[in-house]
Amino acid sequence: MASSVDPRFGVALRHFRERRGLSLRSLGQLAHRSKSHLHELEAGLKAPMVDTARHLDRVLGAGGVLARLVDAPVDHVAEAGELRARVAASDVSGDVLERIEQGTDDLASSYPTLTPVDLLPLVRRHLAYVGRLLDGRVTLAQRRRLLVAGGWLAVLRATVHIDLRQRTAAAAHVRAARDFAEHAEHAEIQAWCLETRAWAGLTQGDYRAALDLSEQAQRVAPRGSSARIQATAQEARVWARLGDVGAIRRALDRVERLTANLPVPERAEHHYRYDPAKAAAYTATTLAWAGDPGAEQVARAVLGDLDPHGDGGARPRRSASARLDLGLALVAAGQPDEAVALGAQAVASGRVVPSNWWRAVELLTKVEQTGVPEAAMLRDLCTEYTPGQRPPADRTTG
Incomplete structure (x- = not known):
């Protein structure tokens, strides 16, 4: 998916359609557009033309909101570059660290339930807030907490971009997450960056690269961490695509040992906290x-x-x-x-x-x-x- 698709357009289109009480089919009849085309626009799978956005504005009475979103597309790569530049800044400020950390966990916990197109604007907003705070001054300890939160948000954003097949944006935000993690000296986020790239490689059919990245993630991940379990399970899935039965069994055996007596985490739905149900699903x-x-x-x-x-x-x-x-x-x-x-x-x-x-x-x-x-x-x-x-x-x- 091209990085010029602004996910806010789909969210706004759905909002105005539902406000009018219209289904996709009924909106299609009013706007003379196919149901599948409108579905793609709402899901962020297709970039709308300006004329289409203006037409939908008129049909839905959206007051030009949709057209303005098309005229000002999001530059995901530029946003990621700005975040990476801010990571190296030394003067930061902020007194809302606990709220940021809570919000980060909330977003990671929303990943299994929200659609990618709905989750992406929320992650963008929180990540931009962290970026603004990195322009100010706080203690070294506070700065590290900001960097850690930014790292989690950036790798989550990369994952959502992968889900939407926005490869350029995904790669940019994996790099941003890696920079956050390196400056914070946070090994688990570094491992998740590698595992996320492995998953992207697997979805694109690049199995050898996915295998190498899964193995790198296991080496970087702290012992007993969710990242190590996830990367090992990812390795098993890559071997399944490659058809190596012996390697599959060895990888699954390692997953079983890593998850033996694994307790259910406080928030089992959290994307970066491994739970027994996820282990079974991957198997x-x-x-x-x-x-x-x-x-x-x-x-x-x-x-x-x-x-x-x-x-x-x-x-x-x-x-x-x-x-x-x-x-x-x-x-x-x-x-x-x-x-x-x-x-x-x-x-x-x-x-x-x-x-x-x-x-x-x-x-x-x-x-x-x-x-x-x-x-x-x-x-x-x-x-x-x-x-x-x-x-x-x-x-x-x-």
């Missing part, structure tokens, strides 16, 4: 990708824990991914009908983020190869929801 993904016969049982247990009532649960993004994992396992087990149903639920939930879309494509490809007629329904859903409105089979699965 299910790894086994499903590897075509392991045990994948179905693990994936069913994970989905049952995440979404016991079938409504998405408290972590709808994880639930959508769990459905894709179970679907893939079921195809391998010769049960494509149920795999189609699970894939349809995942796609229609709207919780499969752009960086994970290839996983839905992979499931579609697998079920179509079985010849099951129900696959046509899944293809229709994928065509409706896929970024760019291109047929899923034309995309690389990585």
Whole structure:
């Protein structure tokens, strides 16, 4: 995704549409635009044209707000460069450190529930606030706390950009997070920067780079830290894509040892605090990708824990991914009908983020190869929801 897409446009469009009580379909009829095109605009998957923004302003009575957002696009790279320059400043001020740290934890805990396009403006705002405070004066101890908060926010922002497939912006903010971490001498944030780059490589099909970065992250991460566990689990997933059964098992064994007797953290939904449920979910993904016969049982247990009532649960993004994992396992087990149903639920939930879309494509490809007629329904859903409105089979699965 190009860095010129301002995520505020999608948030504003959704606000004015919902204020009018309109669905995407009804707005499409009023504005003479397709539902899928409006979905892409709201999700930040497509940059709006100025004429389109002005037309939607008139239809929704938005008073020119949408057009102004298009006329003043966000330069993510410039923002990241400004943050990196501020990290080296020595005179800072601020008396709200506890509130900043609380806000940082709140945002990291919102990652599993908020859509990327809704979370990104919030992270940007908090990160800009930290940047302003780094222009003032505080004690060395206070300055380090600001740097640590900035590091967490920058790596979270990079992760959200990866979810939106905004690669240039993601890379810029990983570099900014690394600078924060180096100045704060914070090894765990440094490790998360490496792990985040590994995840980006995995989503882009660059498995060897992802493997190297996962191993680097494990070496940098403090003993017993969430970053070390996550990087080890990430390594297992990379080996699954590479098809090395022995390496998969060794990596999963290390994850099991690292998570043995792991307590549930105070905020289990926190993106940077590993919890037993995440360990199980990563194992299910790894086994499903590897075509392991045990994948179905693990994936069913994970989905049952995440979404016991079938409504998405408290972590709808994880639930959508769990459905894709179970679907893939079921195809391998010769049960494509149920795999189609699970894939349809995942796609229609709207919780499969752009960086994970290839996983839905992979499931579609697998079920179509079985010849099951129900696959046509899944293809229709994928065509409706896929970024760019291109047929899923034309995309690389990585």
